[in-house]
Amino acid sequence: xxxxxxxxxxxxxxxxxxxxxxxxxxxxxxxxxxxxxxxxxxxxxxxxxxxxxxxxxxxxxxxxxxxxxxxxxxxxxxxxxxxxxxxxxxxxxxxxxxxxxxxxxxxxxxxxxxxxxxxxxxxxxxxxxxxxxxxxxxxxxxxxxxxxxxxxxxxxxxxxxxxxxxxxxxxxxxxxxxxxxxxxxxxxxxxxxxxxxxxxxxxxxxxxxxxxxxxxxxxxxxxxxxxxxxxxxxxxxxxxxxxxxxxxxxxxxxxxxxxxxxxxxxxxxxxxxxxxxxxxxxxxxxxxxxxxxxxxxxxxxxxxxxxxxxxxxxxxxxxxxxx
Amino acid sequence: xxxxxxxxxxxxxxxxxxxxxxxxxxxxxxxxxxxxxxxxxxxxxxxxxxxxxxxxxxxxxxxxxxxxxxxxxxxxxxxxxxxxxxxxxxxxxxxxxxxxxxxxxxxxxxxxxxxxxxxxxxxxxxxxxxxxxxxxxxxxxxxxxxxxxxxxxxxxxxxxxxxxxxxxxxxxxxx
Numbered sequence: 001x002x003x004x005x006x007x008x009x010x011x012x013x014x015x016x017x018x019x020x021x022x023x024x025x026x027x028x029x030x031x032x033x034x035x036x037x038x039x040x041x042x043x044x045x046x047x048x049x050x051x052x053x054x055x056x057x058x059x060x061x062x063x064x065x066x067x068x069x070x071x072x073x074x075x076x077x078x079x080x081x082x083x084x085x086x087x088x089x090x091x092x093x094x095x096x097x098x099x100x101x102x103x104x105x106x107x108x109x110x111x112x113x114x115x116x117x118x119x120x121x122x123x124x125x126x127x128x129x130x131x132x133x134x135x136x137x138x139x140x141x142x143x144x145x146x147x148x149x150x151x152x153x154x155x156x157x158x159x160x161x162x163x164x165x166x167x168x169x170x171x172x173x174x175x176x177x178x179x180x181x182x183x184x185x186x187x188x189x190x191x192x193x194x195x196x197x198x199x200x201x202x203x204x205x206x207x208x209x210x211x212x213x214x215x216x217x218x219x220x221x222x223x224x225x226x227x228x229x230x231x232x233x234x235x236x237x238x239x240x241x242x243x244x245x246x247x248x249x250x251x252x253x254x255x256x257x258x259x260x261x262x263x264x265x266x267x268x269x270x271x272x273x274x275x276x277x278x279x280x281x282x283x284x285x286x287x288x289x290x291x292x293x294x295x296x297x298x299x300x301x302x303x304x305x306x307x308x309x310x311x312x313x314x315x316x317x318x319x320x321x322x323x
Numbered sequence: 324x325x326x327x328x329x330x331x332x333x334x335x336x337x338x339x340x341x342x343x344x345x346x347x348x349x350x351x352x353x354x355x356x357x358x359x360x361x362x363x364x365x366x367x368x369x370x371x372x373x374x375x376x377x378x379x380x381x382x383x384x385x386x387x388x389x390x391x392x393x394x395x396x397x398x399x400x401x402x403x404x405x406x407x408x409x410x411x412x413x414x415x416x417x418x419x420x421x422x423x424x425x426x427x428x429x430x431x432x433x434x435x436x437x438x439x440x441x442x443x444x445x446x447x448x449x450x451x452x453x454x455x456x457x458x459x460x461x462x463x464x465x466x467x468x469x470x471x472x473x474x475x476x477x478x479x480x481x482x483x484x485x486x487x488x489x490x491x492x493x494x495x496x497x498x
Contacts, residue, residue, distance in 0.1 A: 035388060035391075035406075035408045044443040047443070048391060311404060
C-alpha cells in the first residue's frame with residue numbers, strides 16, 4: 001500500500017537512554033504504547049508478538065515495581081521471562097557483569113533488561129552481546145522507561161507537552177528519573193524546573209536544559225505538572241538537609257501548598273512514596289494525583305519498548321541474511 | 324493503472340453486501356461490524372450505517388488493529404514496519420454475530436490474524452467475513468462469506484482500494 005508520507009521507522013535495538021533519542025523517536029514509542037494500553041484491560045491480557053522470545057530481568061539493584069512491570073510487559077507480549085537478581089544469583093558470588101551476560105547469552109536470550117548501580121553499564125553490555133539491551137536504571141544516569149511513562153501519562157491527560165511548565169522536586173543529584181524526565185520532557189517541548197535544596201542539586205546543573213529553583217513556594221503556583229521525587233536515603237551520604245522535618249517543611253507537597261497550585265495540576269511520583277516526607281497522603285491520594293495511572297501506563301510503555309527493540313533486531317537479522 | 328471500481332460501484336456493492344448480511348442473519352441474534360485497520364475500518368463504518376437503517380436498530384461498529392497478530396511481524400515485507408495502533412471496540416463481542424470487514428481479501432493472512440485477535444476479546448456467536456474485493460491467491464483456507472467484486476488479478480500486481488476519508492478519492496485500482 002502506498003503511503004503519502006514516508007513512514008517513520010524504529011531502528012534501535014537497544015534502549016539505553018532518552019538523551020540520545022530524537023523527539024520523533026520518543027513520540028513513536030508513545031504512539032506505540034497507546035496501541036498496547038487496552039490489552040491490560042482485556043479479559044485475555046496477552047498478545048503474540050514476542051512468542052518464543054526470552055527476556056531476562058538482570059537486576060543488580062533492588063526493585064519491585066520496575067522489575068514486575070517489565071515482567072508483566074514481557075509476558076503480555078507472550079515472551080518468556082527469566083529473573084536474575086543480585087541476591088539469588090552468581091552475581092553475589094563475584095561474577096563480573098560481562099561474564100553474567102555472556103552466560104545468559106549462551107542460554108539464548110533475546111532481550112536483557114538491566115538495572116545496575118554503575119552509570120553506563122547497559123551501554124557497556126550492549127557492546128558485548130548480541131541481544132537487545134533495555135536500561136531499567138543505571139546509576140544516577142538514566143531510567144528511560146520511567147521518563148517515557150511520565151511523558152506518556154502527561155501527554156495522555158493534556159494532549160501534548162508543548163509549552164507545559166513542569167517542576168521536578170527533590171533529590172535531583174541522585175535521581176536518574178529526574179534526568180530521563182528532563183530529556184523526554186524538554187525534547188517534547190515542555191519547560192522543566194529542578195527544585196530542591198542546593199545540596200541535592202547536581203554540580204553541573206547549569207549545563208542542563210532546565211531552570212533551577214531553591215524554593216518550592218516560588219514555583220508551585222506556576223506549574224502544570226509537579227513530579228515529587230523520593231528522598232533516596234540509601235543513596236544520600238552526609239547531611240544534605242538538617243532534618244527530615246525541615247525538608248518536608250520546605251520541599252514537601254502538602255495539602256496547604258496545593259492550595260496555591262493550579263486547580264488542574266498533575267501530581268506525579270515515581271514511587272515508592274515516603275508518605276509524609278516528600279508528599280502528604282492527602283495529596284498522594286488526592287484528585288490531582290496521577291501516581292497510579294503512571295504505574296498502569298508503565299506496563300504499556302514497557303510493552304512498546306520491548307516490542308520495538310525486538311522489531312529492530314529482527315530487521316537487522318533480515319538485512320544481514322539478505323546481503 | 325486500471326480502474327476496477329468507481330465510487331458509484333463501491334456504493335452499490337456495499338448496499339448489496341448489507342442486504343445479503345441482513346438476509347443471512349437470524350433476527351434474534353445481535354449483529355456488530357468490525358473493520359480491520361485501516362481501509363476496513365472505513366468500510367465497516369459505512370456498512371454499519373447501512374445495516375442500522377435496514378434493520379431499524381443499532382449496529383455497533385468497532386476497529387481492529389491486527390498488527391500484533393500478523394504472522395510476518397518479525398519479518399515485515401519490503402522493510403515496512405507496521406505501526407501498532409489501538410483496537411477500538413467499545414462493546415462486548417460475546418454472543419454477537421461479528422461481520423468482519425476488510426477492503427481486499429487476497430492471501431487470507433490478515434483474516435487469520437483478525438480472527439485470532441477477535442477471539443482474544445471474547446466469544447462471538449459467529450464471525451463472518453465481508454470484503455469489498457475478493458482477489459484470488461489464497462494462501463490460507465479462508466473464504467469470504469460476503470464478497471463484493473471478484474478478480475483474478477495476477478500475482479505481483481497490487482489491488483488498491485482508495486476511499487475518500489483516507490485517500491481523498493473513491494475507486495479501486497490495479498497497479
